[in-house]
Amino acid sequence: MRGLPYYLISEMKLPHKIRKLAEPLTYRRAWRRVRRSFFPLPLAPLRAKIDQERLREIQQRYAGSPEGFSKYADVDRYLRVNRERVQDLKLHRSTPKRVLDLGCGGGFFLFILKKLGHSVVGLDVGHIDLYTELVELFDVPRVLWKISAFEPLPDLGQKFDWITAFSVGFTLYQPSKRSWGSAEWDFLLRDLQRHLTPGGKIFFELNPPDYHASELRDFFVSRGATVERERIFFETGLRFSSVSYAPFSSKESELTSVAEADNHKLHG
Numbered sequence: 385m386r387g388l389p390y391y392l393i394s395e396m397k398l399p400h401k402i403r404k405l406a407e408p409l410t411y412r413r414a415w416r417r418v419r420r421s422f423f424p425l426p427l428a429p430l431r432a433k434i435d436q437e438r439l440r441e442i443q444q445r446y447a448g449s450p451e452g453f454s455k456y457a458d459v460d461r462y463l464r465v466n467r468e469r470v471q472d473l474k475l476h477r478s479t480p481k482r483v484l485d486l487g488c489g490g491g492f493f494l495f496i497l498k499k500l501g502h503s504v505v506g507l508d509v510g511h512i513d514l515y516t517e518l519v520e521l522f523d524v525p526r527v528l529w530k531i532s533a534f535e536p537l538p539d540l541g542q543k544f545d546w547i548t549a550f551s552v553g554f555t556l557y558q559p560s561k562r563s564w565g566s567a568e569w570d571f572l573l574r575d576l577q578r579h580l581t582p583g584g585k586i587f588f589e590l591n592p593p594d595y596h597a598s599e600l601r602d603f604f605v606s607r608g609a610t611v612e613r614e615r616i617f618f619e620t621g622l623r624f625s626s627v628s629y630a631p632f633s634s635k636e637s638e639l640t641s642v643a644e645a646d647n648h649k650l651h652g
């Protein structure tokens with residue numbers, strides 16, 4: 385469109401803008417913004433709970449670091465990001481819940497929840513020192529564990545009302561780096577079910593390459609989720625049928641046995 389006058393370009397873009405306005409996604413996002421302003425969650429009382437001297441010391445050490453993760457030392461920015469997550473899940477207006485956050489990183493989300501009176505546990509590989517320093521600064525309890533395809537989570541000693549995961553790539557530490565398909569996700573969901581209280585909720589906000597929305601959308605919907613791009617919400621729990629999702633690898637027998645167990649439960 386180079387060389388065209390601005391008003392012409394603008395007019396050519398108009399149908400696109402109108403189309404965007406008509407998209408349900410645009411309304412859902414706008415509605416979330418409105419809801420956040422109706423039910424604010426001030427950050428000042430949360431900031432006041434952070435040891436500022438220790439935080440400054442951490443920030444000085446990571447200032448100018450070329451590592452991508454060092455951006456998380458900007459605590460104010462990530463508190464704001466996570467405030468929106470808390471608000472959108474309405475956890476600032478809820479009775480105390482037990483929350484497990486998978487791939488909790490620096491623990492921003494759980495720090496906010498803890499200060500709101502929820503009981504929290506983070507789970508993470510724990511390979512990155514900055515995240516360790518932040519969860520310690522925030523005093524967020526964390527279980528060190530690597531989530532791997534077709535491997536159950538450890539005994540966490542309690543059940544949770546919510547299980548969440550934000551911006552996580554479960555394939556990050558997997559040697560093959562291959563994205564998870566339905567079989568891997570099915571295994572994880574069945575395993576997470578063991579850690580959920582009755583009526584417990586699961587919310588994922590996934591990143592590519594972990595999540596290819598177009599390919600996995602139907603699968604997550606079949607398990608009871610509402611899916612809005614990368615946002616996958618099992619608001620009324622998980623739903624399982626006896627469908628077996630064929631894995632890519634030799635773990636086939638494990639999944640078949642999961643499906644067989646289902647069938648056994650269903651048919652006796």
Ligand SMILES: C[S@@+](CC[C@H](N)C(=O)[O-])C[C@H]1O[C@@H](n2cnc3c(N)ncnc32)[C@H](O)[C@@H]1O
Nearest residue numbers: 487488489508509530531550551552553554556
């Ligand atoms: C981009 S950070 C996001 C952290 C946090 N959820 C947030 O949104 O601020 C991704 C986190 O997921 C963790 N992670 C990645 N793969 C994992 C796995 N297989 N098991 C457990 N944690 C994992 C990483 O260690 C890292 O802390």
